Amino acid sequence: MFASVLVSGLVLGGIYSLVGAGLNLIFGVVKIINFAQGALLMFGAYFSYWIVTWLGIDPYLTLPIVAVGMALLGYLIQTTLINPVLKQERTSQLLITFGISLLIQNGALALWGPDIRFVQSFAGYDTFAFLGIRVGVSAAIAILGAAIIIFLLFVFLNKSKMGTAIRAVSQQSDSALLAGIDVKRVYAIAFAIGSAMVGVASVLMIPIYDIYPLMGEQFGVIAFIVVVLGGLGNVQGAAIAGVFLGVTQNIFAVYVSNQLSVAILFLIFLITLLFRPQGIFIRKMRVS
Amino acid sequence: MRNKKATSEASSILTIPGLQSAGWPAFLGIAVILIGILAFPVAFDVRFYFVQVGILIMFYATLGTAWGIVGGYAGQHSIGQAAFVGIGAYTSTLLYMKLDISPWIGLIAGMLLSALIAAVIGYPLFRYGLKGDYFALGTVALGLIIFEITTSFSTITGGSQGIPLKYEENPLNFQFPNRTVYYYIIFIIWILTVFISYKLRRSRAGFEMLAVRDDEIAAARGGISVLKAKLTAFILAAVISAAAGTFFAQFILFLDPSTVMSLGISVQIILVAVLGGMNSYLGGTLGAIILIPVSQLLASTFTERPGTDIALYGVILIVLMLFMPNGILGLFRNSPKWRKIVGW
Amino acid sequence: MAQDCGLVTMASSILSIQNVKKSFGGLDVLKGINLEIEEGKITGIIGPNGAGKSTLFDIISGYQKANEGKIIFEGKDVSKLMPHLLARQGVIRTFQLTRIFRNLTVAENLLVFASNSKNQKGNSNERAIELLEFVHLSGLVNDEASTLSYGQSKLLEFAQVLMHSPKILLLDEPFAGINPGLIDQMMQHLRKLQSEGLTIVLIEHNLPMVAKLCDSIAVVTNGVIEMHGAPDVIVNDSRVKEVFLGGH
Ligand SMILES: Nc1ncnc2c1ncn2[C@@H]1O[C@H](COP(=O)(O)OP(=O)(O)OP(=O)(O)O)[C@@H](O)[C@H]1O
Ligand SMILES: [Mg+2]
Numbered sequence: 030m031f032a033s034v035l036v037s038g039l040v041l042g043g044i045y046s047l048v049g050a051g052l053n054l055i056f057g058v059v060k061i062i063n064f065a066q067g068a069l070l071m072f073g074a075y076f077s078y079w080i081v082t083w084l085g086i087d088p089y090l091t092l093p094i095v096a097v098g099m100a101l102l103g104y105l106i107q108t109t110l111i112n113p114v115l116k117q118e119r120t121s122q123l124l125i126t127f128g129i130s131l132l133i134q135n136g137a138l139a140l141w142g143p144d145i146r147f148v149q150s151f152a153g154y155d156t157f158a159f160l161g162i163r164v165g166v167s168a169a170i171a172i173l174g175a176a177i178i179i180f181l182l183f184v185f186l187n188k189s190k191m192g193t194a195i196r197a198v199s200q201q202s203d204s205a206l207l208a209g210i211d212v213k214r215v216y217a218i219a220f221a222i223g224s225a226m227v228g229v230a231s232v233l234m235i236p237i238y239d240i241y242p243l244m245g246e247q248f249g250v251i252a253f254i255v256v257v258l259g260g261l262g263n264v265q266g267a268a269i270a271g272v273f274l275g276v277t278q279n280i281f282a283v284y285v286s287n288q289l290s291v292a293i294l295f296l297i298f299l300i301t302l303l304f305r306p307q308g309i310f311i312r313k314m315r316v317s
Numbered sequence: 318m319r320n321k322k323a324t325s326e327a328s329s330i331l332t333i334p335g336l337q338s339a340g341w342p343a344f345l346g347i348a349v350i351l352i353g354i355l356a357f358p359v360a361f362d363v364r365f366y367f368v369q370v371g372i373l374i375m376f377y378a379t380l381g382t383a384w385g386i387v388g389g390y391a392g393q394h395s396i397g398q399a400a401f402v403g404i405g406a407y408t409s410t411l412l413y414m415k416l417d418i419s420p421w422i423g424l425i426a427g428m429l430l431s432a433l434i435a436a437v438i439g440y441p442l443f444r445y446g447l448k449g450d451y452f453a454l455g456t457v458a459l460g461l462i463i464f465e466i467t468t469s470f471s472t473i474t475g476g477s478q479g480i481p482l483k484y485e486e487n488p489l490n491f492q493f494p495n496r497t498v499y500y501y502i503i504f505i506i507w508i509l510t511v512f513i514s515y516k517l518r519r520s521r522a523g524f525e526m527l528a529v530r531d532d533e534i535a536a537a538r539g540g541i542s543v544l545k546a547k548l549t550a551f552i553l554a555a556v557i558s559a560a561a562g563t564f565f566a567q568f569i570l571f572l573d574p575s576t577v578m579s580l581g582i583s584v585q586i587i588l589v590a591v592l593g594g595m596n597s598y599l600g601g602t603l604g605a606i607i608l609i610p611v612s613q614l615l616a617s618t619f620t621e622r623p624g625t626d627i628a629l630y631g632v633i634l635i636v637l638m639l640f641m642p643n644g645i646l647g648l649f650r651n652s653p654k655w656r657k658i659v660g661w
Numbered sequence: 662m663a664q665d666c667g668l669v670t671m672a673s674s675i676l677s678i679q680n681v682k683k684s685f686g687g688l689d690v691l692k693g694i695n696l697e698i699e700e701g702k703i704t705g706i707i708g709p710n711g712a713g714k715s716t717l718f719d720i721i722s723g724y725q726k727a728n729e730g731k732i733i734f735e736g737k738d739v740s741k742l743m744p745h746l747l748a749r750q751g752v753i754r755t756f757q758l759t760r761i762f763r764n765l766t767v768a769e770n771l772l773v774f775a776s777n778s779k780n781q782k783g784n785s786n787e788r789a790i791e792l793l794e795f796v797h798l799s800g801l802v803n804d805e806a807s808t809l810s811y812g813q814s815k816l817l818e819f820a821q822v823l824m825h826s827p828k829i830l831l832l833d834e835p836f837a838g839i840n841p842g843l844i845d846q847m848m849q850h851l852r853k854l855q856s857e858g859l860t861i862v863l864i865e866h867n868l869p870m871v872a873k874l875c876d877s878i879a880v881v882t883n884g885v886i887e888m889h890g891a892p893d894v895i896v897n898d899s900r901v902k903e904v905f906l907g908g909h
């Protein structure tokens with residue numbers, strides 16, 4: 030019993046990690062809160078769903094198309110909507126991502142209706158035995174896939190030239206500008222990667238989770254918790270925090286209260302915001 | 318107090334923003350408009366539907382104006398403002414339904430509870446210097462927690478099924494045989510809110526909020542307590558929102574979490590304030606006058622396609638932020654005279 | 662380590678900085694600053710870029726906490742006070758990078774500073790008019806502060822802090838970016854304020870200007886007060902010449 034709770038917690042955690050790490054990248058580099066992260070997850074899920082429906086291929090095979098498509102979408106959002114308001118007050122940027130979220134989420138509702146949809150992967154409900162535990166094949170794919178993508182992101186950020194530029198910009202946008210880095214392009218690429226991670230997450234989750242217009246809402250908000258717990262701009266931290274939250278939520282749901290399992294995460298979030306902001310947010314000046 | 322005395326001198330260059338800059342035509346205009354609003358439900362033989370739209374406009378005008386205090390004056394963008402509407406609505410309703418306490422008392426209780434929660438949440442958030450974005454995140458979390466809790470404790474709150482309010486015609490129970498009375502009640506709440514916002518803009522406390530919004534560090538150098546200014550704004554907005562919440566529950570006689578405290582309501586509140594111009598005491602009102610009829614129209618046009626109206630809201634929000642981030646009244650900021658009148 | 666150069670006595674000190682240390686990460690910026698600021702005097706602080714002068718102001722005015730050491734103002738330990746409380750006690754500063762309220766009008770910028778000080782005197786409106794005339798901003802009272810030039814912003818900030826009736830004024834490079842004609846007037850104004858009993862501390866890179874204005878000069882290098890003394894002594898010191906005349 031506990032083992033299977035743990036496994037489904039890990040699946041949830043893997044999704045949280047991907048969405049959260051993507052958000053963290055955007056947050057760390059562009060310095061905006063992307064309120065549309067959850068809506069993008071939902072959009073990726075529908076994206077995959079429609080390809081599956083039209084082409085009749087296995088959902089896992091849509092992964093490259095969805096990832097690239099979502100990256101393009103992210104790139105577009107940053108270049109057309111966010112870059113023009115970089116100089117304006119932070120509210121403008123925040124409310125723009127908020128508007129994007131409303132548009133995508135309710136646009137999906139208007140276009141595709143509130144019906145719950147689902148896809149079948151080759152794995153179906155197959156399970157296999159692992160260390161004496163029965164593990165769903167799609168659950169294993171989700172967990173492994175999330176781990177691989179996080180690892181790849183980590184390698185990309187630390188080993189590639191673009192990764193170095195991204196880290197430079199996230200640390201200090203001004204001096205990066207001096208060093209001849211095109212900051213706006215780096216922003217757009219960071220947003221693209223953050224969105225692509227969400228795309229991957231959506232493909233990995235739809236063989237297990239239902240697809241409906243509001244499906245992303247919870248994930249989008251929990252991604253903020255991942256960012257706060259994991260530390261700003263810290264990809265590994267986000268990955269670990271995501272897993273922690275997924276497992277915690279699942280255990281709480283099964284053994285304490287299913288209804289309050291989401292509320293408990295928000296509580297963790299608020300407590301973190303309230304009592305451990307020092308480790309996360311650097312305070313330069315004392316004012317209040 | 319000191320600067321009030323100083324600035325009331327006629328030749329003073331330090332005139333406080335306000336309607337006096339517009340002279341008597343403004344006062345005359347205001348009087349005419351107010352009389353018009355008051356006479357609207359009775360003087361013309363209007364369908365109750367239009368009275369209802371009027372009620373909704375004033376309801377959102379109240380919330381938008383209140384949001385302008387925390388979001389516009391103090392620059393702290395509370396994304397979970399509907400939580401306080403919900404707290405007000407549920408406090409008075411539960412007291413009424415479970416303990417038979419008059420909603421008028423519930424109104425006060427809801428306002429007090431909102432103030433308390435705003436203080437308890439706001440203090441540490443502001444105290445640790447969580448500014449801007451983090452405050453916004455914190456308020457999102459607050460909104461969602463309160464939403465989830467209300468939905469989960471269904472034995473008390475009725476959960477997502479909601480609770481119908483019992484109907485006993487009795488003014489002492491905030492219930493009136495003539496539904497037009499609600500129009501006048503929300504009128505009073507709205508006009509008080511605008512008045513508070515106007516007075517605040519002209520007061521020392523208001524200046525402190527504006528200063529904090531512009532530059533916390535410079536504000537502190539001016540002897541301003543940044544924490545106090547933000548907290549005052551946050552609590553004030555919460556209290557007003559709670560009062561509006563109680564009103565709304567009594568008006569529709571039914572309460573469920575998504576009617577009063579969904580994220581959508583929070584968005585609507587922000588949109589109203591942003592459209593009108595959140596820095597002005599008139600912003601919330603102007604925003605509501607434009608947006609509420611439009612939203613009624615959108616909702617009734619797209620009944621068979623739910624979601625379309627909110628999606629369009631998203632578009633409006635994006636376009637506004639791209640091209641008119643200061644809202645309609647923000648267009649007046651470059652004229653010294655008008656700037657004073659709208660209290661930018 | 663600090664040498665007294667020609668200052669006979671430390672008459673009455675209004676502000677006393679005692680063994681203040683501050684480091685950022687591994688970087689020791691202030692390594693034990695000791696400095697007495699005399700009441701009613703103009704003290705200049707000089708030192709190379711990055712010496713920690715602005716950091717010292719941040720610590721005095723409460724914006725940063727020292728790792729060690731104390732700040733005593735009028736006999737009381739104020740090391741732990743928040744900036745706004747220090748401001749209310751009369752410790753008012755300017756910032757090297759000007760800070761004004763950009764979305765408020767020029768007039769409102771002054772109104773914000775019109776009270777909140779325990780030290781308020783006179784009619785704040787008259788004072789505002791006077792100050793605005795002095796900094797040549799009377800014609801722009803109703804303009805949004807964001808429309809001001811850098812020099813004008815700096816002057817507005819100068820007017821703001823004077824609005825507050827400080828007891829001690831900390832000016833971080835007040836003359837940088839101001840046109841020379843106005844600098845002379847500002848200096849005269851500072852002297853006038855001094856004659857009314859105000860204590861002034863200012864950071865300035867222009868050595869002749871500091872020498873002309875100040876009653877004493879402190880030199881910050883390597884995180885300590887290298888020297889503190891009368892202007893003529895400091896200006897003629899070979900080490901100071903080396904650092905400053907080399908750099909300028
Ligand atoms: N918040 C901070 N975090 C890290 N390092 C800092 C911080 N503030 C200042 N420093 C460092 O401390 C040193 C001193 O800075 P400070 O601004 O006090 O120098 P300064 O004497 O005012 O120089 P200048 O004449 O150029 O204004 C510099 O090396 C600076 O990089
Ligand atoms: Mg400096």
